Amino acid sequence: MPLAAIISKPQKPELAGILRELVSWLESHGYQYIFDPDSAAYLAGAVGIERPDLPKHKPDLVIVLGGDGTLLAAARAFARTVTPILSVNLGSLGFLTEIPLGDLYVTLQDWCDHRADVEVRSMMHAELRRDGKLLHQWDALNDVVVAKGTIARMADFMVEIDEQLVAKFRADGIIVATPTGSTAYNLAANGPIVMPNVNAMLVTPICPHLLTLRPIVVPGDSSVSIHIEGVPNQTYLTVDGQEAVELMLGDIVHCCRSHYSVRLLRHTPNGVFNVLRSKLKWGER
Amino acid sequence: MPLAAIISKPQKPELAGILRELVSWLESHGYQYIFDPDSAAYLAGAVGIERPDLPKHKPDLVIVLGGDGTLLAAARAFARTVTPILSVNLGSLGFLTEIPLGDLYVTLQDWCDHRADVEVRSMMHAELRRDGKLLHQWDALNDVVVAKGTIARMADFMVEIDEQLVAKFRADGIIVATPTGSTAYNLAANGPIVMPNVNAMLVTPICPHLLTLRPIVVPGDSSVSIHIEGVPNQTYLTVDGQEAVELMLGDIVHCCRSHYSVRLLRHTPNGVFNVLRSKLKWGER
Amino acid sequence: MPLAAIISKPQKPELAGILRELVSWLESHGYQYIFDPDSAAYLAGAVGIERPDLPKHKPDLVIVLGGDGTLLAAARAFARTVTPILSVNLGSLGFLTEIPLGDLYVTLQDWCDHRADVEVRSMMHAELRRDGKLLHQWDALNDVVVAKGTIARMADFMVEIDEQLVAKFRADGIIVATPTGSTAYNLAANGPIVMPNVNAMLVTPICPHLLTLRPIVVPGDSSVSIHIEGVPNQTYLTVDGQEAVELMLGDIVHCCRSHYSVRLLRHTPNGVFNVLRSKLKWGER
Amino acid sequence: MPLAAIISKPQKPELAGILRELVSWLESHGYQYIFDPDSAAYLAGAVGIERPDLPKHKPDLVIVLGGDGTLLAAARAFARTVTPILSVNLGSLGFLTEIPLGDLYVTLQDWCDHRADVEVRSMMHAELRRDGKLLHQWDALNDVVVAKGTIARMADFMVEIDEQLVAKFRADGIIVATPTGSTAYNLAANGPIVMPNVNAMLVTPICPHLLTLRPIVVPGDSSVSIHIEGVPNQTYLTVDGQEAVELMLGDIVHCCRSHYSVRLLRHTPNGVFNVLRSKLKWGER
Known part of the structure; x- marks a missing residue:
């Protein structure tokens, strides 16, 4: 039954x-x-x-x-x-x-x-590492967001993609999104729309102080690491807009493709x- | 002496x-x-x-x-x-x-x-009203920012300019800036540069959910009111990036030209x- | 009668x-x-x-x-x-x-x-100077646009405001708009909305190669000069989207407030x- | 030898x-x-x-x-x-x-x-169809751009991706870019950076009148069709910023992955x- x-x-x-x-x-x-x-x-x-x-x-x-x-x-x-x-x-x-x-x-x-019809949507896996140890992990359908809290001051981030330095910069935050999540918070932060069947992840800065920084589309099997280098105030990691963890100086948030995916009936x-x-x-x- | x-x-x-x-x-x-x-x-x-x-x-x-x-x-x-x-x-x-x-x-x-040389820069006056009473007031040289804290969820705002409804919308926040402040946080939020000698204020939404919303330049003697209509999490008011007050549902932040200005020697x-x-x-x- | x-x-x-x-x-x-x-x-x-x-x-x-x-x-x-x-x-x-x-x-x-009710809207005066001589002049309600034609290559411009150098840059073009024109072409080029009663002009680059260039709001009594420094293809000046003149290397387009304005009945x-x-x-x- | x-x-x-x-x-x-x-x-x-x-x-x-x-x-x-x-x-x-x-x-x-080292970069194949016939075809490394000429008026386009309607809209033009071309004209038109090894194409509107339109990242094996529905003035197709063909009402520009690619020595x-x-x-x- x-x-x-x-x-x-x-x-x-x-x-x-x-x-x-x-x-x-x-x-x-x-x-x-x-x-x-x-x-x-x-x-x-x-x-x-x-x-x-x-x-x-x-x-x-x-x-x-x-x-x-x-x-x-x-x-x-x-x-x-x-x-x-x-x-x-x-x-x-x-x-x-x-x-x-x-x-x-x-x-x-x-x-x-x-x-x-069953539509398969990729998920993203995120890990929070502190002092070299895995503190938390999640699987997200939309996005993982690292963003400053309270006071209107920016935090300092360093982003690496596949262990290559992308940039160190000051911003309100960073969104790492799946194609599915490209139409969620990413859209408000001026990111592009990514069709769900593109094999990619999206790294979108939120209000970067560095005006030449842009949303970056990376291969779906990339690893994206965000290093928290300065936290004037509380900085939080949020998963799919729902779960939040406070971050500390030196924390590393690591995102990659999840082993899991979601099957949506249509x-x-x-x-x-x-x-x-x-x-x-x-x-x- | x-x-x-x-x-x-x-x-x-x-x-x-x-x-x-x-x-x-x-x-x-x-x-x-x-x-x-x-x-x-x-x-x-x-x-x-x-x-x-x-x-x-x-x-x-x-x-x-x-x-x-x-x-x-x-x-x-x-x-x-x-x-x-x-x-x-x-x-x-x-x-x-x-x-x-x-x-x-x-x-x-x-x-x-x-x-x-003395260069005179306009300041902005901001008042926080709660339950019909004046709770705080400030004079700002750069900007007054109302923005969500912690979790990556948006707040609901209603903005009026000179007592006319502009829009109700969901966003990370709103910046009200002087021309001097146009090159501060406003620039990261995709707002325009306003020369210091323009008689104007600037109202710039931060990551609005409503994609057609744009920065708005209003006359320098306008009054701008921001009504806090939804606060899923802590929402804060920040003055010149330095002083912060937590806002509550129903709060009104009112901005207008200050009686005061700053004289900078050059x-x-x-x-x-x-x-x-x-x-x-x-x-x- | x-x-x-x-x-x-x-x-x-x-x-x-x-x-x-x-x-x-x-x-x-x-x-x-x-x-x-x-x-x-x-x-x-x-x-x-x-x-x-x-x-x-x-x-x-x-x-x-x-x-x-x-x-x-x-x-x-x-x-x-x-x-x-x-x-x-x-x-x-x-x-x-x-x-x-x-x-x-x-x-x-x-x-x-x-x-x-009569609403008075400011106009802008534009002059095209070639070889030191005034070639054409117009009064515009919305905007004066200098933009490349045909091939998808950029032109080189040098912009001065009140005889001070702003920048030399490569772009598809430049819009100089009145507040009334801020909701016309300027809006598509990512410019801000300027209320009609702000005493200002708007200088908005169209697809600038220089990513840090931004729309600039200048006082209404400023003079804005655009020097045509490179024209890989036809570059045209357009007034209120309707009249077009082809520009040549060395041309200068000069914009300032018009002596005239438009009275709209409501x-x-x-x-x-x-x-x-x-x-x-x-x-x- | x-x-x-x-x-x-x-x-x-x-x-x-x-x-x-x-x-x-x-x-x-x-x-x-x-x-x-x-x-x-x-x-x-x-x-x-x-x-x-x-x-x-x-x-x-x-x-x-x-x-x-x-x-x-x-x-x-x-x-x-x-x-x-x-x-x-x-x-x-x-x-x-x-x-x-x-x-x-x-x-x-x-x-x-x-x-x-040899780095392989994908190319894009573009075809211009007029009255049901193939008029021209190209292979592009960066981009294919359809854009208005001369006068500062917008053209009307209808875009389909994999034969599904995306939108009909008015704009200065449209860029269809390879990941390699994402850092060329696309960047000036506010499009995202796409890493060369993402299997994708990029469709970026240039100054769209429809403010909610955004750059769209589509799978690398998609077909993108641009229908020219209104041409107030000359509208041109440009390939890699170098070859230009004038378009006519009813023309269709069709883009897909090229059979060819470029091998760059490093x-x-x-x-x-x-x-x-x-x-x-x-x-x-």
Whole structure:
């Protein structure tokens, strides 16, 4: 009997009805299901399983109900599996989650019938090293950001790509992004759009003091190292805009391609430019 | 007997010798002098007066030994006076402080002889209002920056100019700058260079999510109001890159022209483009 | 008996009906009227007067039916008069022409009743000097652009502001814009928005090879000189996007504030940010 | 007996001596040599062979004496061969030609000894189609640029990537660049730096009227089609900044990866970031 794991965005009252309907559809189609705590909170009597523990139940499918943020959290939780994710976008169209609520059941049916498209998106692996030791590691779908906190002063960074010095510079921060993350924070920092199927990573400085510094597109199998050389104030590392760790002088953040990737289910074949035209108001067909 | 107030950058060992020489020049030319604590620390037996208290002694001249940061602090301390400032740049050329150490004594002599050029730079007045009450106020020579802290998530702002709505938007922050401040943080945030004698203020978004938002140049007598509408994390107000206050949801930051301005002494007439060509490496004559 | 001069955009079939109605309104309100040739072409039997000759008839009001381009042409024709212009926008909203067709008659009636708002917009004066002689001169409402033609190679320019060297550089071209023109070509070249009531001019490089070069805002009474130092291919001077002259090595283009300005009639007081929010999709109120 | 083809930049008087020395080195090392007409012009009695005819003589090595422009021309002439190119940079350091004159003979000796590094750079193939027919085709090392001529008005373009609509928009032009070309015109148009070993092409709009349009990085095996939908004035296609063809309404420019590539000889292993740091003044090690 196939098992679906359901992950929801908190504080969306309309999700109570959506979840009851979804549960009823799954039951009538011979599915079992488990919930994360945020989903369980919408349903009387339901018991939630912490997100990091969901993969242990080896679900066949993850259903995400929310927006880009909920999907990013789900993607990190399931990074080390090959479980496909069906992500439904409840709010304004995101760059990542292209299935509107109205397509939920046709896409589920496609999945049952082995007809659903699966789009594989590369992830990035990031490690924080302090005093020569590995302190933390993550897998990110969008980006790893090193940026100054509080006071409007810049930090000093030294960037190496494949162990070659790129530059030492002063900036608000640096974004290391996957192609998927090129339309997230990177876009606000004046970085280019990178199509998801380009084998590359993106290194984009945030407000660099050095005006000739530019976003750099590097091969997907490069290693990017950011050395924290000056921290006038708190400087933080953030993963997919959600997890933050304070950095210290001498820390090194090392980014490379992840061994893992995310499998996104789609009802219709990928139309990355349709999403861009709509989100960025490039005009209609 | 004329009085000079001396303000120094801390932790510059070479200042001990420079200060001894300066004191001897002042004595031999009939000047009295007072020190800030950072200057006093370089000279055995000298007693410093806190920077905010220096203006009470009504000096005829302020001598600043340091870089742009030291000058910004001195400018704020003397904002409410008409005392001219002779600023000597000890490090790499700054945008603000154009007198190299080698020109210190000729410029002092020019000042004695009433031949020194005085360049007047406009300041900006900023007020922080919370729950309808005035909480803080400042006069800034460069800029007032409202920006998110810590985690790499954006804050929500609403900007009004002369009580007309400009836009509500999500961004890392907003810079409100004087023409003098246009070559400071504003430049890193992709804002234009504004010549010091343009009667204007500059409103520059930092990494706005809304890609069509642009730096806006407004008349010098405008009022610019920034309403803090969403603060996912700490958001801070910073004045001239030096003083910081944490902001809360609903806070309003109000900027307008200051009643005060800064008088900078120069040896040679102002050459703003000479400084720009040198600092921004626009090539030599 | 008051006289109205009517200037129309060519090849807009709907203008035949609009013009018949307008003529009938003017007659019934005691107005005389004259046409430019493009307007006359829509009306059987009407005789047009060349646009440059219209001011000789000393009209009390100019009515423009078209878009930003038609208004720019009308503004240049009437630059040396104080005749107000009522400009109706027939197409997609322009940055300049804020009166929609539906407001034509209320605005005309306001004008009859001396209740219409008049907004004065500064113009720029440009001179082309070759071999020390004045070859051409223009008054522009938006901008003067010096830019390379044909082949994708850059030209060499030297820019002086108030006879001080700014920089020598290689670029596709240079835009010198009024505040009004800041939302025209300047915006595409990454220049800032300058509010119409700022007393300033804008010098914006187009795709400069020198990456640290930035748009520069200069005082409204500055003089800006562009020296053509290298022309690998045809380089052209364009005024308000409409008149073009080929430039030669050694030519100097000199820009300063015009003695003339344009008076635009409005039905409602100016709402420059309303136009920006709508045109640039900054979101609704 | 190995054969070297020599290609020189015209009008560089110092080349007369350099060429005499080079010829003498080649003779003493058992090489034959042929000249392009620009090289021959420096040597009394030498006969030049037109650049497009040089490959027919099947040289074993091409020696280029000049700058980036001379190398681009040589690369196009030898695109359909596997002949390596040794390019000596005589002027200011270019992004492409990293061998200074002082390294000419060590690199030639390395080549004789089969010890020289060869760096392979991808080329792009471009086709111009008019009325359904192939009119011209080129192989480019840097970029293919479609851009408006003369008057400062924008053209209308429609861009498709892999037969999917990207956007219809108004702009000064569009650059389609290889990673090698990312540091050429693309950089001035605000595009990102793409490392030469990324398998990608770059589509960068030049001064787009649509402010949300951004440079787009697409996979190296994509096809990019530019449809010319509006041409207010002459619009030109330029290949590597050197060859130009006038475009007409309805023309389609089609770009994809070339079957050919360029082999550049190096004395020391590639140091792309060393070149960037030096050219873009990112500061020294």
